[in-house]
Amino acid sequence: MASIGLFFGSDEGNSERIAYKIQQCIGEHLVDVHDIADATELDFVVYDKIILGIPTWDFGQIQSDWDDFWNDIxxxxxxxxxxxxxxxxxQYGxxxxxxxxxxxxxxxxxxxGARVVGHWPTKGYEFTSSKAEISGADLFVGLALDEDHQEYLTADRLNRWCTQICTEFGLDESPKLLDE
Structure with missing residues (x-):
């Protein structure tokens, strides 16, 4: 079993694709990937380091599999x-x-009770409001990706964020950078 549990929810495949890119970047031997649709509360117990991936739908809605798991989480x-x-x-629509x-x-x-790491700069995004923004800090609570309008920036953002996560998780290994 790997030392990091990555849990994602995905309706159209974008979040799933990103989850496996993160696994590839940090290391397949270090990251176990779980679809939240198939997860239980017990799946979280075995990991001290966890990555959670969630898309926002429409007018601030939670992705359907995460919505089904919301009471459990x-x-x-x-x-x-x-x-x-x-x-x-x-960010535009x-x-x-x-x-x-x-x-x-x-x-x-x-x-x-979690210690949250992986905060990400808001610079480079155009948005009016976000529940993911840390007030007054010019940071999001995690990595922000817009596959609709800034897909061309995803590989670079993933490389930088995975490097940051490896440090903040205290991993001895450096990430394997993705091709841009």
Whole structure:
């Protein structure tokens, strides 16, 4: 078993694709990937380091598989665990709700005892409002990706974020950078 559990939800495949790119970058031997649709509360217990991936749908809605798991995630004890988040959203079509689901998920894991790492700069994004933005810090609570309008920036953002995560998770290995 790997030392990092990565849990994602995906309706159209973008979040799933990103999850496996993160696994590739950090290391397949270090990261176990789980579709939240098939996960239980017990799947979280075995990991001290966790990555959570969630897209925001429409007007700040949670992706359907995460929505189905929402009551369960609220019961997971994240005490002693280090958690990083990544979120996908549409900064132009839904500027008032950009990455809201990631912000809501962040609030749940923080309330349940997690130490959250992987904060990401808001610079380079155009949005009006986001529940994932850390007030006054010019940071998101996790990696922000817009596969609708900035897919060309994804590989670079993943490389930089995975490098950051490896350091913040205290890993001895450097990430394997993705081709841009």
């Amino acid at each position: 609220d019961e997971v004890d994240f005490s002693g665990k280090t958690v990083a988040l990544f979120g996908l959203g549409d 839904y500027s008032d709700y950009f990455l809201d689901a990631m912000g809501m998920l962040h609030d749940v894991v923080l309330k349940n």
